[in-house]
Amino acid sequence: MLTATNRQRLFPYLLILPSIVLLFALIIYPTIFVISNSFYFWNLQTSPVPQQFIGWQNYAMVFRITPFVAALRNTVLIAVIGTFVQFWLGMGIALLLTQQLRGMNVVRALLIMPVTIAPVVTGFLFRYMYYREGGLLTWLLLAVGIPVPDRGLLGVEGLSLASVLLADIWQWTPFFAVILYAGLLSISNEIVEAARVDGARGVTLFRLILFPLVWRTAVIVILIRFMQLFNMFDLVLVLTRGGPGTSSRTLAYNLYQEGLLNYNIGIAAAMTLMIVLLVSLVLNLFIRYGLKDWEW
Amino acid sequence: MKLTWYTKLLIYGALLLILLFFIGPIAWFLALALRPQSSIFEMPPEFLFRPQLKAFVYTFVNPGVNLPQLRNSLIIGISATLLNLPIAIPAAYALSRYRIRAKKALMLWYLSLLMAPPVVYLIPYFILMTRLHLRGTYFSMVLILQTLTVPFSIWLLKSFIDEVPLEVEEAAQIDGANWYTQLVRVTLPLTLPGIIVTSMFAFVFSWNNVVFPLVLSRQETTTLPLGTLNYFATAGITWNYIAATSVAAMLPPMLIFLALERYVVRGLTFGAVKG
Numbered sequence: 110m111l112t113a114t115n116r117q118r119l120f121p122y123l124l125i126l127p128s129i130v131l132l133f134a135l136i137i138y139p140t141i142f143v144i145s146n147s148f149y150f151w152n153l154q155t156s157p158v159p160q161q162f163i164g165w166q167n168y169a170m171v172f173r174i175t176p177f178v179a180a181l182r183n184t185v186l187i188a189v190i191g192t193f194v195q196f197w198l199g200m201g202i203a204l205l206l207t208q209q210l211r212g213m214n215v216v217r218a219l220l221i222m223p224v225t226i227a228p229v230v231t232g233f234l235f236r237y238m239y240y241r242e243g244g245l246l247t248w249l250l251l252a253v254g255i256p257v258p259d260r261g262l263l264g265v266e267g268l269s270l271a272s273v274l275l276a277d278i279w280q281w282t283p284f285f286a287v288i289l290y291a292g293l294l295s296i297s298n299e300i301v302e303a304a305r306v307d308g309a310r311g312v313t314l315f316r317l318i319l320f321p322l323v324w325r326t327a328v329i330v331i332l333i334r335f336m337q338l339f340n341m342f343d344l345v346l347v348l349t350r351g352g353p354g355t356s357s358r359t360l361a362y363n364l365y366q367e368g369l370l371n372y373n374i375g376i377a378a379a380m381t382l383m384i385v386l387l388v389s390l391v392l393n394l395f396i397r398y399g400l401k402d403w404e405w
Numbered sequence: 406m407k408l409t410w411y412t413k414l415l416i417y418g419a420l421l422l423i424l425l426f427f428i429g430p431i432a433w434f435l436a437l438a439l440r441p442q443s444s445i446f447e448m449p450p451e452f453l454f455r456p457q458l459k460a461f462v463y464t465f466v467n468p469g470v471n472l473p474q475l476r477n478s479l480i481i482g483i484s485a486t487l488l489n490l491p492i493a494i495p496a497a498y499a500l501s502r503y504r505i506r507a508k509k510a511l512m513l514w515y516l517s518l519l520m521a522p523p524v525v526y527l528i529p530y531f532i533l534m535t536r537l538h539l540r541g542t543y544f545s546m547v548l549i550l551q552t553l554t555v556p557f558s559i560w561l562l563k564s565f566i567d568e569v570p571l572e573v574e575e576a577a578q579i580d581g582a583n584w585y586t587q588l589v590r591v592t593l594p595l596t597l598p599g600i601i602v603t604s605m606f607a608f609v610f611s612w613n614n615v616v617f618p619l620v621l622s623r624q625e626t627t628t629l630p631l632g633t634l635n636y637f638a639t640a641g642i643t644w645n646y647i648a649a650t651s652v653a654a655m656l657p658p659m660l661i662f663l664a665l666e667r668y669v670v671r672g673l674t675f676g677a678v679k680g
Contacts, residue, residue: 117584120503120584121499121502121503121505122499122505124495124496124498124499125495125496125499125500125505125511127491127492127495127496128492128493128495128496128515128555128559129511131492131551131555132515132518132551132552132555132556135548135549135551135552136518136552138529138530138533139525139526139529139530142528142529142532142533143525143528143529153532202423205416205419205420205423208408208416210408210413210416210417214666216420216424217666218663218666219424219427219428220423220424220427221662221669222427222428222431222659222662223427223430223431224662224673225609225655225658225659225661225662226431226613226655226658226659227612227613227614227615227630227654227655227658228613228615229615229630229631229633229634230630230633230651230654230655233434233633233647233648233651234430234431234433234434234651235430237433237434237437237644237648238430238433240446242446242447242448243445243446243447243448243450244450245430245433245450248448248449248450279426279427279430282427283427284673287669287670287673288670288673288674288678288680291670291678291679291680292678295679326678329674329677329678330674330678332520333520333673333674333675336520337520339522340520340521340522340523340524342522342523342524342616343615343616346619346634347634347637360522361522361524364524364525364527364528365524365527368527368528369527369528369531369620374528374532377528378528381525381528384522384525385521385522385525388520388521388522389517392517392520396513
């Protein structure tokens with residue numbers, strides 16, 4: 110640490126101050142906005158300003174007129190299953206990459222490409238592949254004898270959420286693969302060799318040595334990805350707009366629909382607070398249990 | 406451990422399938438941009454066709470519907486990056502170099518902003534920017550993007566500054582250099598690579614962001630990734646144009662990631678994993 114003389118003691122804080130002021134300024138308005146408007150009836154189509162104080166009614170309306178529970182269910186499903194699948198697929202690929210063969214660097218550089226794409230574009234990639242006519246995935250499924258519904262994979266209630274999730278899995282499995290690979294590489298060879306001498310092979314080696322040592326890295330990627338999945342919006346916007354029905358609606362899309370398509374600002378404000386509360390809860394659990402022995 | 410030739414073959418085979426799965430859809434979309442319109446909905450899909458550049462010409466040359474969007478994306482991405490640097494660099498420096506009260510809480514606050522759902526900002530800012538007559542301006546989008554770029558850059562930059570040995574600065578301090586000389590003459594040059602890497606990732610994040618322009622842009626200021634959505638709204642989806650626009654939107658982030666290969670892991674984890 111650099112030392113600061115008495116006169117300079119405030120200096121480091123002055124360096125941080127602009128970032129705090131700017132970020133605080135950027136979030137204070139939305140915060141006040143959603144808190145105050147969550148108690149008002151306000152439809153933007155009928156009035157440019159809040160219309161009537163209605164107490165807690167907006168909070169009840171979130172459940173009564175928007176499919177909040179269904180959206181919550183979809184969001185939790187996507188976040189939990191998505192993180193789980195991407196983690197283990199990514200881990201598998203990472204383990205393959207650690208077999209130091211020629212050309213691995215090229216593989217790794219190519220593998221990361223899906224991650225660089227804007228999620229909206231990923232949505233289009235998959236929307237085209239899901240088409241009933243001309244869709245590559247539809248054709249592949251039919252070719253191996255798996256029936257595809259006439260309305261396509263996105264047009265059926267039971268499959269729409271899974272189809273959205275598949276696009277996300279495609280995009281972000283390489284994220285896990287490349288970062289877990291870096292984590293695995295940082296494990297010292299001596300530890301691995303020592304374990305081998307003691308007879309640890311295959312699954313045992315992975316379970317007792319590699320996995321615990323790579324866990325610190327894993328926590329970070331799981332945290333980032335779980336939160337991003339929890340906030341999923343772009344893919345839903347392009348692929349299904351939450352449909353059919355409410356089968357693929359996520360919390361973020363539900364909020365967008367109520368606020369910016371139906372213009373129910375009061376209800377959307379109440380919903381925003383509920384979502385922020387949920388997100389902070391999840392994030393705090395991660396920080397408390399996942400990052401507890403982190404150095405700052 | 407020596408691998409036998411058939412294990413090697415098996416690994417290469419598996420990797421080939423994996424690459425096919427992850428690169429295939431991208432190649433397929435490039436093909437969509439190049440294929441004649443008549444073959445878009447062919448079943449079975451046509452793998453062989455005479456490629457044509459019509460869609461690229463329409464979107465970027467004549468009439469070049471999406472060319473202004475390319476310019477907008479560059480303006481917004483570069484401005485958001487440039488605006489975030491003078492705020493993030495000093496903060497990252499202080500957090501890396503000095504004992505600061507509540508450092509952990511502060512870092513977690515930045516992190517929580519990064520992890521917050523961007524949609525929650527949409528409605529308040531949609532209304533605020535409308536009232537201020539700023540909706541549709543580059544400024545409105547660049548400003549809101551700072552909720553992402555500033556915390557991101559602080560995290561990533563801190564990890565780079567952490568690696569610059571302290572001795573150099575201590576020596577400068579003993580030599581009587583003031584903080585300004587220390588920062589500008591000693592620390593900044595040493596962290597320049599980190600600053601460049603951070604800027605490029607911040608640019609990619611801004612470039613790929615669609616949520617903010619979705620509600621804050623107007624037709625003249627909309628961005629390239631969002632330009633794809635516009636084709637969607639018009640009657641009859643013109644997939645050639647969507648694909649051509651998408652390919653152009655994909656290219657800059659891809660090139661940046663290829664150029665920053667060594668730093669990809671670090672960038673994607675905000676500096677938490679060194680890679």
